[in-house]
Amino acid sequence: MRPSGRKTDQMRKVTFERGVSKHAEGSCLVKFGDTHVLCTASLEDKTPPWLRNSGKGWVTAEYGMLPRATGDRMKREAASGKQGGRTLEIQRLIGRSLRAVVDLEALGERQITVDCDVIQADGGTRTASITGGWIALRDCLKWMETRGMIKMDRVLKDHVAAISCGIFANQPVIDLDYLEDSSAETDANFVMTGAGGIVEIQGTAEGKPFSEEEFATLMGLAKAGIADLVTLQKEAVSA
Amino acid sequence: MRPSGRKTDQMRKVTFERGVSKHAEGSCLVKFGDTHVLCTASLEDKTPPWLRNSGKGWVTAEYGMLPRATGDRMKREAASGKQGGRTLEIQRLIGRSLRAVVDLEALGERQITVDCDVIQADGGTRTASITGGWIALRDCLKWMETRGMIKMDRVLKDHVAAISCGIFANQPVIDLDYLEDSSAETDANFVMTGAGGIVEIQGTAEGKPFSEEEFATLMGLAKAGIADLVTLQKEAVSA
Amino acid sequence: MRPSGRKTDQMRKVTFERGVSKHAEGSCLVKFGDTHVLCTASLEDKTPPWLRNSGKGWVTAEYGMLPRATGDRMKREAASGKQGGRTLEIQRLIGRSLRAVVDLEALGERQITVDCDVIQADGGTRTASITGGWIALRDCLKWMETRGMIKMDRVLKDHVAAISCGIFANQPVIDLDYLEDSSAETDANFVMTGAGGIVEIQGTAEGKPFSEEEFATLMGLAKAGIADLVTLQKEAVSA
Amino acid sequence: MRPSGRKTDQMRKVTFERGVSKHAEGSCLVKFGDTHVLCTASLEDKTPPWLRNSGKGWVTAEYGMLPRATGDRMKREAASGKQGGRTLEIQRLIGRSLRAVVDLEALGERQITVDCDVIQADGGTRTASITGGWIALRDCLKWMETRGMIKMDRVLKDHVAAISCGIFANQPVIDLDYLEDSSAETDANFVMTGAGGIVEIQGTAEGKPFSEEEFATLMGLAKAGIADLVTLQKEAVSA
Amino acid sequence: MRPSGRKTDQMRKVTFERGVSKHAEGSCLVKFGDTHVLCTASLEDKTPPWLRNSGKGWVTAEYGMLPRATGDRMKREAASGKQGGRTLEIQRLIGRSLRAVVDLEALGERQITVDCDVIQADGGTRTASITGGWIALRDCLKWMETRGMIKMDRVLKDHVAAISCGIFANQPVIDLDYLEDSSAETDANFVMTGAGGIVEIQGTAEGKPFSEEEFATLMGLAKAGIADLVTLQKEAVSA
């Protein structure tokens, strides 16, 4: 039995609230149950130095957590004077995942920064960030299309979404919340495209090692879940 | 004429949404028009080193802005490796303002940190932070009272709220939004208690110096506005 | 009774020693009693990036304290790896105050940095810095005038000086020394021009809130004190 | 054809040179072809704060690259003032991988730090670090056993080793060198135990997404390769 | 001919002004011509961690330069976020030099920090710091003796003073000022005790290497100069 009473293949309720920022070119408040992440996409006219005069643009991501997004207050990273390893690891993952579905040449010499700020955390913040970040990025590209800067469909090649799966109490389950995550034996994050291609896989044995079969089961759960997330993304952007 | 069409003594619509955080002992999403600040109050059982074994507690504040809370994306302070002077100045102000209405001995050897994170900025983020921070602090103290840790009324001596006033287009006005703030000749922030005592005054001539009379007019506007804010706080916490 | 035996409206002995630096374009050792601040004005031919090609110059300030300027030795900020919030707050105030009397267009695309380094502290270091910083700035501009770079009177529009006032032992007093400052109920800093215009007001209740009347009394003390400081500045620069 | 002329399932020559450090309790210079990593295991008598009085110990890892380990000289991280995201990500991975085969209670309240310093890089530094780090860790535990501090076999539960696989020129290949790594379409790192359990999987599409089948092929390559690495580890420690 | 007209073996006018700080236990403003260094000695009741419960105390030094102590304004190290290599090197030298004449056991478990802050620089700031730092340290120890904490003569075993010598325009000269220092072929700093023992020697060829004979000449100049400095120290502390 899962603490939340969910079935093993049942994700939490996922919602996307678009256009939540007065300023950002694209924005989305994504909720996976009690995990709430505010995603904004910001367009800048300059690229990173290594792309200057290459004709190509860049999509990058930054990730942060409000200090009391979690059960115990965490030290503010701005006050600590540096971003921790976990933060850097997650924002690199978000950036890679979003770039996997973007044609950087079609974007042109511009940079889009997707900020994913966790307002409230209950497990799965990185997968929510990717899934909601795609909406913010898409709406930023739409904003650009409206102004004749690009063709959105040429820049954005596909959907991308992510989900965590894990082995909790000897059962493979999808979309772990904090209670499950903190005692799971194995924890894996999957990032896939709308077409079902795999963009990123990260699996970690927290306690005892896992087998190839267990991993295949987790991947099966993830495929189904991500297909559902992509459907929800489609509904959200067609609204 | 103000850009928003407001009258010179008319504040923006102010709302408090309490209990927005699943984790924090007290929390409040405060809105002054398009300025939105998420305030959380976090209780910790230890005090800063200089108060150890003093029998006294501490209330402190931290302030941050999401990178795209503003019209142009700002560099994330965690990535820069330090909090800027403006950030430090504001969070010192919030902390002082809240402590002005707290009996630190009655609180006992505990620390409450009030985090004020600007989700969206449109001028007046520091005054919104103080005004909403009071709600979060109060609800944290209520939470403690419910657990028999303190008597809320012995710790929290009064309300505290804040408003900005300024001279815009030669007119003294209250509660400047970003458009007004960025071209105001004079900008002043007032922090007062429910009883009308002054906790903090900060007035700055952005362009030409101002006179004692002008300053008195701003203070008059502020007194009326803060009285209204205290009324709204009372309604919010009695709901 | 004040610890120093001074009358409530009596400032400490204020002196300006000009030209104390062999290198700086303008310099002044200012003393407010036992508070000694070395102010140097340094001219550079380049402006900050945001003013490039604007035709305007900039005046900025930096503030520091020698580690043993105070009763207990403080950690050296260079060794700590960052300037504290108090330092940043004070140097922002000094910069704003000096810019209030400078015509940045008449200055041309140059930057003047006024360094205020506290050699010995006994309360009132920020107000001494502003008051003495004006002398250093003025002498730097004079140096420039001598070389045909500017007309000093077109760049420097007025005097600016500052003083602290506070309520100590229930009495409004001017120019608090450290003993008074550390136990004052209310502490306010005023920055005004030679013409009597207000540039900056900062009032803080350290203990109980203060009233509008009390604040008006403090402002009255400040006006008289600053008028005296401006007279002393005039004597100093005419010497 | 692979640039090195290797077969798709052929690893580079792997060697372990044990006891290379005069000072460290365990040490190993591991070479995967031209990738050379110096691994040292250092025993300390204290644990991290969060384990104090828990009866448990800790194994952690740090990772670094000499500035000219790579084709172009990289900026020294000590001079930059911080470890980059890639460094932090890798050292977290090494630490987790080694802890997966350690019984922290049997270790007792001690910490072992495994430093993995890349002397020369040619792809696969993180997998070499894990594989060689296990040798250094094992020899440190042996050192402790010799002094009657622990029973090595009770602390060290199994071997752990790692290998990268990827899709290069449309072919799944094992143990990518730098030339392959920098143009691979997909890159995956596998960490497994001697018993064949999976400890960590990280797969990333560098260009187009990959399929479940492709991933299964990579895992098959990895299983065989890691089995070989474990055999080599066994030979090395029995020497 | 030296730019200053001095003879090759002629030091600049050296003066010590004692007791210049209201707060420090010992203080001295030392001038070597236009090089002015403010030295303060601060007593603290705790030692560095590595001496705790050893019965021994510690003497350490910190060194800083005001930003406009030099011909061109230097960036403030507190603003840069770190002390440069030159600063660290100099303060380590000052600390070693002073400790060479202190009996740390006789001092007892206390730390004295000697801060040397360069108010104005014209070459030779490190040697002035050592020479003046000795006065500040001695007066701090006298302060302690007066309070019955130590016997000064048991703690302070001898004088220590320092001077620079160099080869300028093919001539060995003593006490180089900035003009000489910046074009000297060889630059050497000598630290010696009152008894003539050598504490520290640092010689550097700026251009072409120097010979053993040249170095011996510089040492001869230094011995005479330091003897004079010790005489001046004796006069200063007997005043």
Place this chain on the structure above:
Amino acid sequence: MRPSGRKTDQMRKVTFERGVSKHAEGSCLVKFGDTHVLCTASLEDKTPPWLRNSGKGWVTAEYGMLPRATGDRMKREAASGKQGGRTLEIQRLIGRSLRAVVDLEALGERQITVDCDVIQADGGTRTASITGGWIALRDCLKWMETRGMIKMDRVLKDHVAAISCGIFANQPVIDLDYLEDSSAETDANFVMTGAGGIVEIQGTAEGKPFSEEEFATLMGLAKAGIADLVTLQKEAVSA
């Protein structure tokens, strides 16, 4: 008697292994007994900003120690966030020493960075770094000559090598190992050219001051030792 059984004027076995790096333009693993330093010389086509358009190049050095190069593991400087004073002091010394034998104009507008990374430490790491760094630098210049970029003999004017001497157990000895170094009364480092010119002298009394005569004895030892090192360098590069 020396702990190692060496005679007072006997250096440890010194070896140079050239070409140890696949990537660097010049490299050398230098060993002075158990002190092992990996030196790499990296060529870059740009100079530091202050030499731009000067026609001159630059040679600089960086120094680091692997965390477990020493008997007790030291904190990794990259993790600490800064290079310590000792590190900065040593790398400044290495850079100055190498530049003493380089004609920067003949080098042209290029920079060579010599990285000296201590793999294992047993005293004398800075002198080994200079002596081995010269080999790496020379081989980098040879690499450039082969490509027609420079004439090596016009850029590299002479050999440079370094050795430590000290007074251990009342005996002047050469090439101190860690055991000697940590209890020596006096420690001196000498840097000299092939022609016997002195480039740098650093002598420090660790305990009681030393005399001019003692220092002369140390210099005598150093001259003989450095002459031997230069002979070894010549043999190494002619191999």
